[in-house]
Amino acid sequence: MSGIQSDIHVTTIVGTGLAPAGALSASSQWQGHWATEEDTQAFALRLALSPAIAHATLTLQGDLGAGKTTLVRHLLRALGVRGRIKSPTYAVVEPHSAMDCPVMPAGEPLSVWHFDFYRFNDPREWEDAGFRELFASPGLKLVEWPERAGAFLPAVDLQIDIQPDDMNPHTDPEHDSARTVRATALTPTGLRLLEALA
Numbered sequence: 033m034s035g036i037q038s039d040i041h042v043t044t045i046v047g048t049g050l051a052p053a054g055a056l057s058a059s060s061q062w063q064g065h066w067a068t069e070e071d072t073q074a075f076a077l078r079l080a081l082s083p084a085i086a087h088a089t090l091t092l093q094g095d096l097g098a099g100k101t102t103l104v105r106h107l108l109r110a111l112g113v114r115g116r117i118k119s120p121t122y123a124v125v126e127p128h129s130a131m132d133c134p135v136m137p138a139g140e141p142l143s144v145w146h147f148d149f150y151r152f153n154d155p156r157e158w159e160d161a162g163f164r165e166l167f168a169s170p171g172l173k174l175v176e177w178p179e180r181a182g183a184f185l186p187a188v189d190l191q192i193d194i195q196p197d198d199m200n201p202h203t204d205p206e207h208d209s210a211r212t213v214r215a216t217a218l219t220p221t222g223l224r225l226l227e228a229l230a
Contacts, residue, residue, distance in 0.1 A: 060222075062229045065197065066211040072099060073106045075213070075229070080110035082228035083135045084221050086142055087170055089186065091178040094194035099211055100176045103194065104146055107174070111135075111142060124148060124161065143171030149180035158184040189222040190215055 066072050079085055092100040105117050111130040118126055130142040145166055152158065158181040167173060167186045178185050197210035217223040 060217045060226070062215040062226050064213050064229075066099075066213055068210075069102065072103055072211070073110075076103060076106035077110045078228045079225060080107055081134055082225050084189075084224035084228075085111070085172055086133075086135050087172070088189040088221050088225060089167070089173040089175065090190045090192060090225075091175045091185075091188050092192050092194065093178065095196075098194040098196060100194060101148075103192070104174050104176075108144065108146070111144065111172075113144065119148065124151065125163070125166070143169070145171065145173050147173065147175045149175070149177040152177070152180035156184070158182070187219060189219045190217055190225045191222075192216075 064075070066075065092103060094100055101119050108117050108128055108130065112132040112134070113128045113130045117128070124147065126146045128144040128146065130136070130144055133140075133142040136142050147163070149158065164186075175181075175185065175188075178188070193214045193216075195212045197212050215226060215229060217226045
């Protein structure tokens, strides 16, 4: 396993409307550092081994080039997705079926939808695209640029923020893949995913 640097931070979730005050554990946030792409892969593998991933909604936030799609690709591979994994930047959503998924019963695939709302100009495009049914169906939803869907986006279990580590004076310029990562649980499912990262 990779030597990912991480810390669990104690935070209070305020104003999410997803759980009553005090319903979530005090350890609702994980923060770490990915020095290499192998660290990203190790993070994805930990998430993929959590049974909570099978019916979760994860958002991935960060600027262009932060590494959101790279994380998704590693996560999909760890879940058992085969074949080419395309970015949904132009299609908005790419469906996947994860065969031999470690958290599913033998022979039962995991349905995964990878969304990218970067090209949305108005949050109402989410509603017009008919995504309500997809988000209501069983399976994993991975959402890049969730803020472009506004209030239309259903409850999120885990929010992952990825930022290039160029502000860190100790970052080796040879390792431009270095990232600072924060994962915040917004629901009990999110907390179970955080447990896999601890």
